[in-house]
Amino acid sequence: MGNKPMTLAEKIFSKAAGRPVSAGEFVVANIDRAMTHDITGPLAVKGFYEIMEGKEEKKVWDPEKIVIIFDHQSPADSVNAAQNHIYLRKFAQEQGILNYDIYEGVCHQVLPEKGHVLPGDLIVGSDSHTCAYGSLGAFSTGLGSTDMAAVLATGRLWFKVPETLRFNIEGKLPEHVYSKDLILHLIGDVGVEGARYMAAEFGGETVHNLSISERMTMSNMAIEMGGKAGLIEPDKVTEAYLKERIPDFKLDSHWKSDVGAHFKEVRGYDISELEPQVACPHNVDNVKPVTEVAGTKIDQIFVGSCTNGRFEDIKIMMEAMGNDPIAKGVRLIVVPASRTEYMKVYRAGYVETLMEKGAIVESPCCGPCMGGSFGRLGDGEVGLSTSNRNFLGRQGSPHSFVYLSSPATAGASAITGEITDPREI
């Protein structure tokens, strides 16, 4: 693909466009995988039929490359949701799309988990947190339903190849400090528009020492700094994760930014003294060290979502809670991000422990993350959430307040009833 050093984003778009391309160029790219879900899917499918009007064969470009997920309102929380589910199921059956399953879990957990995400792939999803798959070295990004309609019909889409904002992160995360604290810190630092239309690329020793679950948390939130993608160079950890799903998977060392590649900006961080971080109402970049907001009374804690709803996250929360009971008056809602993650939580005995403590463990779905199916906050209520957004009214009433934190901070806060520094438990 030529000798000019390239960023990982440029390499992926070069593959997808079938010629060497550079940041700033407009390209028409071939899509490797497309995901849609129960909220944005019906409109995408309607758009697809509009595009197909008058054509004899109304067939999607490739049924094997399309994944349909039921997660935002699943199990159906209204008749309207049930109708949408029927519509999408019918579409999947008519088109021969086999990758759909009502109760599998949150899209951004299910796709990597089921082996639909590969390094070097160009993946689109009609959901803003599609950037999560950058954790495995794929360029993945969110689209609106009408763009998704075009993808369903043609498997192609135009893009402006993005510039890259590279984060070099060094140092060992202190005890009780996790990748959620790190990404909140980065968002607080660059702001919600800091990476607008750029590929945020997270690198350095710290990132390579993170598990895939922790990397997913970071890539997932790239959109919260305006990023088009949240890339992490695939390495041995990525390879091990993928081999569990695709036994003959081999990592291609091509999928990384070359030495000398042009970055729009490089930012360096030493995080060896990072404190647990909390994003305060009502913006994700309103980030403060936990010590500044410790003592804030909490009504409800939600541990789940595509950001921090995996077994690893729930284990961290459980460890922070220890043997202590949940504070009086606090509602703890735990929603594992997928059936697979749920079963791990179940087998570890956490479901029983949590239920005994008075928490509830709900079936895998988006849950209260965006004030969806259940767990909405009322007027004046304060929620602490391990998810990715705390916009005004995000989890219910426009007169409620949402703080975002790591599962450790959530666990520590569950036993005190107020925002609590997990290092003090």
Ligand SMILES: CC(C)[C@H](C(=O)O)[C@@H](O)C(=O)O
């Ligand atoms: C419903 C969907 C369009 C939305 C998104 O795109 O992100 C949701 O998943 C969210 O997290 O706000």
Ligand code: SF4
């Ligand atoms: S869990 Fe939350 S952030 Fe993730 S896809 Fe669902 S609603 Fe969006």
